[in-house]
Amino acid sequence: MPSLDSVLACLDLNIDRSVARLMELLRIPSISTDPAYAGHCRSAAEWLAKDLSAIGFEAAVRPTPGHPMVVAHDGPEGAPHVLFYGHYDVQPVVPLELWEDDPFDPKLKEMPDGTKRLTGRGTADDKGQLMTFIEAARAYKAETGGLPCRVTVLLEGEEESGSPSLNPFLDANKGELKADIALVCDTNMWDGETPAISTGLRGLVGEEVTIHAANQDLHSGYFGGAAANPIRVLSKILAALHDDNGRVTLPGFYDGVQELPEEVKKIWDGLGFDPAAFLGSVGLSVPAGEKDRAVLEQLWSRPTAEINGIFGGYTGEGFKTVIPAEAFAKVSFRLVAGQDPDKIRAAFRAFVEERLPADCTASFSPHGGSPAIQLPFDSPYLDTARAALSTEWEKPAVMIAMGGSIPVVGEFKSRLGMESLLIGFGLGDDRIHSPNEKYELKSFHKGQRSWARVLDAIGRMR
Structure with a gap:
């Protein structure tokens, strides 16, 4: 047969x-x-x-x-x-x-x-x-x-x-x-x-955030120090997304995230993965994620928040002393099993809005979301x-x-x-x-x- x-x-x-x-x-x-x-x-x-x-x-x-x-x-x-x-x-x-x-x-x-x-x-x-x-x-x-x-x-x-x-x-x-x-x-x-x-x-949530301040770009000599600068506001908010140990600080961000089973962790540990070679291939040397997690865990089984782009004001050749009316950032979150994309999006928007000073507002544009x-x-x-x-x-x-x-x-x-x-x-x-x-x-x-x-x-x- x-x-x-x-x-x-x-x-x-x-x-x-x-x-x-x-x-x-x-x-x-x-x-x-x-x-x-x-x-x-x-x-x-x-x-x-x-x-x-x-x-x-x-x-x-x-x-x-x-x-x-x-x-x-x-x-x-x-x-x-x-x-x-x-x-x-x-x-x-x-x-x-x-x-x-x-x-x-x-x-x-x-x-x-x-x-x-x-x-x-x-x-x-x-x-x-x-x-x-x-x-x-x-x-x-x-x-x-x-x-x-x-x-x-x-x-x-x-x-x-x-x-x-x-x-x-x-x-x-x-x-x-x-x-x-x-x-x-x-x-x-x-x-x-x-x-x-x-x-x-991993799943994905993408968000574009715009911080609005004055109703026009301002001369930094006439208004500097007195006028809200949306780039500074946005930079401060984005910097607060991670603590000193590399963990994401959004409230509820880790809700539902499960620990990697020990059997799987042992398999990954036995793969012979070389973090130094992995990072060295792109000119880096020190892992920048959660300090208590191996690099493969950071890449495969842990959620992340990354700033993919930030811009505002004058970015052309030469120099222009301007305080912009708006500043923009593109932020993405890689999700793991147990995380709800809609909750992560809502948590990020609340995180931004809670940190806005007087005279500033925020608007958001979603760019996809999948578990x-x-x-x-x-x-x-x-x-x-x-x-x-x-x-x-x-x-x-x-x-x-x-x-x-x-x-x-x-x-x-x-x-x-x-x-x-x-x-x-x-x-x-x-x-x-x-x-x-x-x-x-x-x-x-x-x-x-x-x-x-x-x-x-x-x-x-x-």
Whole structure:
């Protein structure tokens, strides 16, 4: 009877064919943000739907107000059901002169150390990643005649341009897309030998605040000392956002924030992360966050407040002795599980208004707000996937978190009531969004084998 071993052997035997298929997809310049490439985005969606149909999926290109979605279904009814998400659109390629080769003429290059890599736009973000899953499904069906679990595939064409059509599409197709767990491939490994599952994503609140004082800019010789200076007022308020230990001082800011489980803390401590090298790579040396927290905790599991921009008055060439009528700042808060974006926004506005002196007022403009996502550490899907990945790679899979946000994961949670496993095989030096993007052949090959193992293991969770 065919087994997982035969599926893995099939993937090994057909690696050249899978590389050729990926290169065919990579040659389609599916740049979603530029209307001139709309036809190419459509072509990429059609290519993927045709490929999925060829291996037995019920696949279709589904229209949206923007670029189309690809939706496909296969696998036995009644089995565990997964929703696999990826995106076929890519970033623009400018500045073109910095590319070593045509970004849409992919190459397989052998490096001086004997390793091989795929080069070209979309290799790592996200065509190479999504094709690891499709190739795993192809081999599984070729060897066993079917899939070990129910699989729905959702491939988006607007991820790199803000996903304007995603939420309406999810709302309109909830019944079709909801599964037991979502699988998201748009992430990295910890290093070239250590697979990773990202269990947490920080949320985000953005605010722009304006401090208003006089009804016009003032001459600093005539009014200096007597007139309120909104830059000084704003600077004092922003400086009060943190105490001397790096903690955020907004009342209630840490309400709901949970301590990191000791098991996870031990895993992170064992990753070999070097704070000095991390900060040294950008010309810094001393961690500036909460003094009683390790740097990885600061990056992955603690909330933050950051001033992203501050401006007012004369900022041009030369000098102008003016007291401005207004001063502005852009402030963002990275949130962790348990924090309410609306409460954080309200707390910040109250914090500012309580510190306004006479003759000054404040106005605010919101710039997005989303909660953090945390996969339960006791999730059976997490344990199953971690064991499957650990069997494939040189080192055991680790649970990590991400300081940034992947919006689709939050939408799956809020709109479909579905948790996500973030499993990808990219590396930190893949140069995504930059010239000379690449994807290691090892990532592509072992990524296929990894997904075969994960699908097999989830299929056994009956």
